[in-house]
Amino acid sequence: MLRWSGAVLALMLVASGWLVIQSPLDAMQGVIQKILYVHVxxxxxxxxxxxxxxxxxxxxxxxxEDRYDRxxxxxxxxxxVFCTLTLLSGPIWAKGTxxxxxxxxxxxxxxxxxxxxxxxxxLLRSFTEGSERTARFAAVYGLMGATAIxxxxxxxxxxxxxxxxxxxxxxxSLGQGMGLPFLMSVLTGLVAVWYLVxxxxxxxxxxxxxxxxxxxxxxx
Amino acid sequence: MRVAAAIFWKDxxxxxxxxxxxxxxxxxxxxxxxxxxxxLPGGATAQxxxxxxxxxxxxxxxxxxxxxxxxxxxxxxxxxLSGLALAPTDRGWILLGKVAANLVILGVAQAVTALVxxxxxxxxxxxxxxxxxxxxxxxxxxLCTVGTFFSAIAVQTRFxxxxxxxxxxxxxxxxxxAAVRATTALLAGEPVPSEAIQLLxxxxxxxxxxxxxxxxxxxxx
Amino acid sequence: xxxxxxxxxxxxxxxxxxxxxxxxxxxxxxxxxxxxxxxNGAGKSTLLRIVAGLARPSEGSLSIDGDAAHERTARxxxxxxxxxxxxxxxxxxxxxxxxxxRLYDLADPPGRxxxxxxxxxxxxxxxxxxxxxxxxxxxxxxIARGLVHDPDVLLLDEPFTGLDRRAARRLESxxxxxxxxxxxxxxxxHDLASAARLxxxxxxxxxxxxxxxxxxxxxxxxxxRTYVDALEDAP
Numbered sequence: 001m002l003r004w005s006g007a008v009l010a011l012m013l014v015a016s017g018w019l020v021i022q023s024p025l026d027a028m029q030g031v032i033q034k035i036l037y038v039h040v041x042x043x044x045x046x047x048x049x050x051x052x053x054x055x056x057x058x059x060x061x062x063x064x065e066d067r068y069d070r071x072x073x074x075x076x077x078x079x080x081v082f083c084t085l086t087l088l089s090g091p092i093w094a095k096g097t098x099x100x101x102x103x104x105x106x107x108x109x110x111x112x113x114x115x116x117x118x119x120x121x122x123l124l125r126s127f128t129e130g131s132e133r134t135a136r137f138a139a140v141y142g143l144m145g146a147t148a149i150x151x152x153x154x155x156x157x158x159x160x161x162x163x164x165x166x167x168x169x170x171x172x173s174l175g176q177g178m179g180l181p182f183l184m185s186v187l188t189g190l191v192a193v194w195y196l197v198x199x200x201x202x203x204x205x206x207x208x209x210x211x212x213x214x215x216x217x218x219x220x
Numbered sequence: 221m222r223v224a225a226a227i228f229w230k231d232x233x234x235x236x237x238x239x240x241x242x243x244x245x246x247x248x249x250x251x252x253x254x255x256x257x258x259x260l261p262g263g264a265t266a267q268x269x270x271x272x273x274x275x276x277x278x279x280x281x282x283x284x285x286x287x288x289x290x291x292x293x294x295x296x297x298x299x300x301l302s303g304l305a306l307a308p309t310d311r312g313w314i315l316l317g318k319v320a321a322n323l324v325i326l327g328v329a330q331a332v333t334a335l336v337x338x339x340x341x342x343x344x345x346x347x348x349x350x351x352x353x354x355x356x357x358x359x360x361x362x363l364c365t366v367g368t369f370f371s372a373i374a375v376q377t378r379f380x381x382x383x384x385x386x387x388x389x390x391x392x393x394x395x396x397x398a399a400v401r402a403t404t405a406l407l408a409g410e411p412v413p414s415e416a417i418q419l420l421x422x423x424x425x426x427x428x429x430x431x432x433x434x435x436x437x438x439x440x441x
Numbered sequence: 442x443x444x445x446x447x448x449x450x451x452x453x454x455x456x457x458x459x460x461x462x463x464x465x466x467x468x469x470x471x472x473x474x475x476x477x478x479x480x481n482g483a484g485k486s487t488l489l490r491i492v493a494g495l496a497r498p499s500e501g502s503l504s505i506d507g508d509a510a511h512e513r514t515a516r517x518x519x520x521x522x523x524x525x526x527x528x529x530x531x532x533x534x535x536x537x538x539x540x541x542x543r544l545y546d547l548a549d550p551p552g553r554x555x556x557x558x559x560x561x562x563x564x565x566x567x568x569x570x571x572x573x574x575x576x577x578x579x580x581x582x583x584i585a586r587g588l589v590h591d592p593d594v595l596l597l598d599e600p601f602t603g604l605d606r607r608a609a610r611r612l613e614s615x616x617x618x619x620x621x622x623x624x625x626x627x628x629x630x631h632d633l634a635s636a637a638r639l640x641x642x643x644x645x646x647x648x649x650x651x652x653x654x655x656x657x658x659x660x661x662x663x664x665x666r667t668y669v670d671a672l673e674d675a676p
Contacts, residue, residue, distance in 0.1 A: 109393075113390045113393050114390075116389070116390035117390045117391070120386045120387050120390055123383070123386055124373070124377065124383065124386075124387060127377040127378045127379050127383060128376070128377045128378075129377070130456050130457065131456070131457040132455070132456060132457070132499075133376065133441070136437055136438075136440065137373050137377070137438070139437070140373070140434050140437050140438065141370075141373070141387060143430070143434065144366070144369075144391055144430065144434075145390070145391065147426060147427070147430050148390065148391045148393075148394070151394045151395075151419075151423055151426065152393065154394065154419060154422065155393075155394035155397060155398065155419055158398075158413075158415035158416070158418070158419055211458060212458050222543060222546055223543065223544055223546070225543075226540060226543030226544060230529070230540050233536070234529060234531045237531045237532075294529075294531075297529070297530060298525045298526045298527055298528050298529070298530065299524070299525035299526075299527055300527055300528065302495055302521070302523060302525075302527060303527035303528075303541070303544070303586070304544070305494075305495055306493060306494065306495065306516060306519070306521055306527075306544075307516070307544040307545065308513040308514070308516040308517035308545065309513065309544075309546075310513075440496070440497055440511075441490065441495060441496040441497070
């Protein structure tokens with residue numbers, strides 16, 4: 001599974017890379033616009049990661065099987081990395097186009113909050129003692145966080161306001177010839193999440209098994 | 221349910237006997253107001269008055285963090301928490317009883333804080349007092365629900381004082397921003413945006429239901 | 442009256458990779474008094490907490506007359522007296538018992554509280570805050586708390602610890618009276634003498650497993666020898 005998805009990912013990275021290089025330069029923004037081919041997939045990936053965490057959390061509370069807890073953990077660790085990349089790549093583009101590193105517009109704020117949610121989740125895991133209790137608490141917090149996200153979006157809807165962040169989910173807001181590279185890079189991002197979650201799961205399974213053999217508490 | 225009522229009165233009785241939470245919260249609020257006053261230039265100007273709603277809610281959140289942590293740490297003595305878990309009832313009622321008690325205790329601290337704010341920032345709160353109280357209650361309901369819930373988690377981890385704000389603040393953002401917006405409009409004499417009230421009500425209802433249903437998982441061992 | 446029948450089947454409880462209970466089977470008839478013995482860490486407290494509905498098994502089942510232990514119907518019939526007193530130091534003995542009565546939704550919590558306090562001989566100090574009680578007195582209030590809802594099944598986790606001789610003897614006769622009136626008791630204790638006098642069913646646990654079980658009247662001296670032997674033979 002791991003090798004197979006790794007191969008697919010490698011192929012997609014090459015394909016995306018080529019498409020991005022080939023893609024036309026944006027008339028107004030110039031080459032800096034190309035960072036969006038990284039930023040947007042990272043954003044999608046960070047939400048995908050949280051989805052995995054929420055899914056794992058829900059399944060764990062329902063079935064109480066350790067493997068769902070491992071899934072939730074993998075989702076969080078992968079998601080936080082992509083969320084960090086999103087928060088780093090966005091400002092690079094923003095400085096190049098708006099002239100500012102950061103604005104407090106709703107979408108940015110929500111992404112920042114997602115990042116804090118991830119961190120809180122991971123810190124909760126390291127500060128709780130006992131792996132069963134850790135799994136349980138983390139799962140509950142994962143679900144709470146998952147509840148918070150739609151509420152955050154509801155808040156964005158209501159407080160429309162100073163939305164500087166482009167709403168490029170609309171058709172036609174992309175320039176000519178950019179559609180395919182974007183699609184490809186977003187898909188690549190999602191496959192990357194898949195690959196990394198599987199890799200992290202493998203790693204976690206190994207760790208749990210070796211801890212069992214050594215007879216100790218596995219530190220999550 | 222009667223178990224919730226029993227816990228509500230018990231928590232209030234304990235608080236009345238020791239008064240440690242309310243005193244700490246009041247002191248903390250007052251200190252916060254003093255800090256705001258000193259860090260803002262020129263005292264009660266139009267500018268600072270515009271910032272007052274946000275500052276007020278910051279003071280509320282900080283003093284809530286203080287008081288909510290204690291809500292479950294008092295159950296740790298003599299393992300009283302197990303005593304609660306033994307009760308033959310839906311465990312969500314335990315949470316609701318505590319949320320109600322925390323609301324009352326926080327409410328007292330909030331009322332005093334609002335008074336001090338009005339004095340320091342030269343605000344006239346009396347004409348809008350009922351509406352303000354309504355907004356504060358709506359906001360605090362969500363704050364206490366999630367705060368009490370996470371306090372139950374935090375108290376069973378290491379670094380519990382740090383854990384509570386860490387868990388709470390990312391989840392509370394929509395609620396707090398709605399509360400601040402509503403308060404800002406109210407104090408500026410503008411009509412309160414109904415979207416803000418909507419968001420408060422939806423958040424409160426969602427968090428109450430989710431917390432009630434999930435509380436069992438927190439007490440299970 | 443008590444129809445309590447407790448059955449544990451294939452009970453496992455894991456904390457990470459530590460198995461507190463490793464495949465335990467146990468059957469208890471109504472009105473029995475079980476002495477649960479074993480060294481520290483053997484899983485006795487864990488088992489008791491699972492019976493009380495305070496913890497869930499990782500695997501296996503535990504039922505009380507068919508109801509799973511964590512269900513409300515089962516919790517209503519169980520009284521738990523743990524290591525800790527479960528009392529609020531800031532409240533008086535009477536207030537603690539009234540609160541407990543409300544948790545169990547009793548019809549007349551204050552009446553029941555007064556009744557229990559006079560049974561334990563604590564009526565004069567009922568209004569005093571628990572924080573001012575000696576260990577023995579607090580223990581007596583804790584026991585009253587466990588009995589507030591007149592449970593069929595009583596679970597006691599090392600109740601004799603820290604009691605002086607007089608208090609211990611009082612407790613023993615209290616437990617004996619409860620046993621005679623048809624209550625089911627599970628007693629975790631290191632006090633083998635009291636265990637021998639009270640129990641007719643003994644289970645010795647070690648590392649989460651049963652290493653010895655017997656039914657029938659016991660002699661205090663032979664119980665001590667049996668206990669030591671059982672632990673030596675354990676793998």
